[in-house]
Amino acid sequence: xxxxxxxxxxxxxxxxxxxxxxxxxxxxxxxxxxxxxxxxxxxxxxxxxxxxxxxxxxxxxxxxxxxxxxxxxxxxxxxxxxxxxxxxxxxxxxxxxxxxxxxxxxxxx
Amino acid sequence: xxxxxxxxxxxxxxxxxxxxxxxxxxxxxxxxxxxxxxxxxxxxxxxxxxxxxxxxxxxxxxxxxxxxxxxxxxxxxxxxxxxxxxxxxxxxxxxxxxxxxxxxxxxxxxxxxxx
Numbered sequence: 001x002x003x004x005x006x007x008x009x010x011x012x013x014x015x016x017x018x019x020x021x022x023x024x025x026x027x028x029x030x031x032x033x034x035x036x037x038x039x040x041x042x043x044x045x046x047x048x049x050x051x052x053x054x055x056x057x058x059x060x061x062x063x064x065x066x067x068x069x070x071x072x073x074x075x076x077x078x079x080x081x082x083x084x085x086x087x088x089x090x091x092x093x094x095x096x097x098x099x100x101x102x103x104x105x106x107x108x109x
Numbered sequence: 110x111x112x113x114x115x116x117x118x119x120x121x122x123x124x125x126x127x128x129x130x131x132x133x134x135x136x137x138x139x140x141x142x143x144x145x146x147x148x149x150x151x152x153x154x155x156x157x158x159x160x161x162x163x164x165x166x167x168x169x170x171x172x173x174x175x176x177x178x179x180x181x182x183x184x185x186x187x188x189x190x191x192x193x194x195x196x197x198x199x200x201x202x203x204x205x206x207x208x209x210x211x212x213x214x215x216x217x218x219x220x221x222x223x224x
Contacts, residue, residue, distance in 0.1 A: 032211070034212075034213070036215070041200075041218070041220070042217055042218060043113075043115075043202050043215040043216050043217045043218045044153070044202070044215045045215075046212055046213070046214060046215075049211055049212055087152065087153070089153075091213075094158075095141060095143075095158075095206055095213075096143050096155045096158055097143075097153075097155070097204075097213060098155070099152040099153045099154075100152060101151070101152045102152050
């Protein structure tokens with residue numbers, strides 16, 4: 001059974017304090033690993049797709065990396081507007097996504 | 110990026126009534142769409158896969174007679190919650206992959222409250 005585990009469950013940072021979120025996965029075959037941002041009461045907003053170990057992608061203060069067992073979402077010098085729940089999900093070829101439980105990030109000014 | 114819309118954004122209904130939720134891909138065609146459900150402080154759980162021109166496929170434990178899915182066109186899928194009960198209260202979100210199926214775009218979600 002495909003499993004996606006995210007840690008920590010919640011993270012509180014001061015503005016400007018860089019950190020990383022972890023997503024570990026156990027799947028039969030990885031077609032793609034996705035990162036989404038979700039604000040309260042809204043649908044997930046697409047951030048990145050990673051396909052193979054060693055791949056990295058960046059967008060503003062966010063950088064996503066992928067290994068054969070896990071992915072990291074690095075947040076550099078976060079701002080309060082980066083506060084959200086960050087979701088990791090995998091596509092194992094079904095096209096439907098299996099999600100982790102998410103990391104709730106709070107960035108304090 | 111591609112846009113997926115949902116209607117309504119929230120609905121309150123009495124127990125026993127049926128509720129229809131629409132999911133539209135606004136600027137691309139989607140032969141497949143997915144319906145997810147999210148309970149408070151939990152992650153998204155796949156309910157079913159909506160296929161244009163054929164029957165939907167449901168995940169284990171999801172009642173197909175309770176959650177009716179119709180993929181009427183290449184841009185519209187509907188989810189009907191029949192005879193809704195309070196335990197069906199949840200946040201329902203649809204998604205659609207883009208043409209290359211590299212990215213899935215999600216709708217804004219529909220909050221259902223059954224009294």
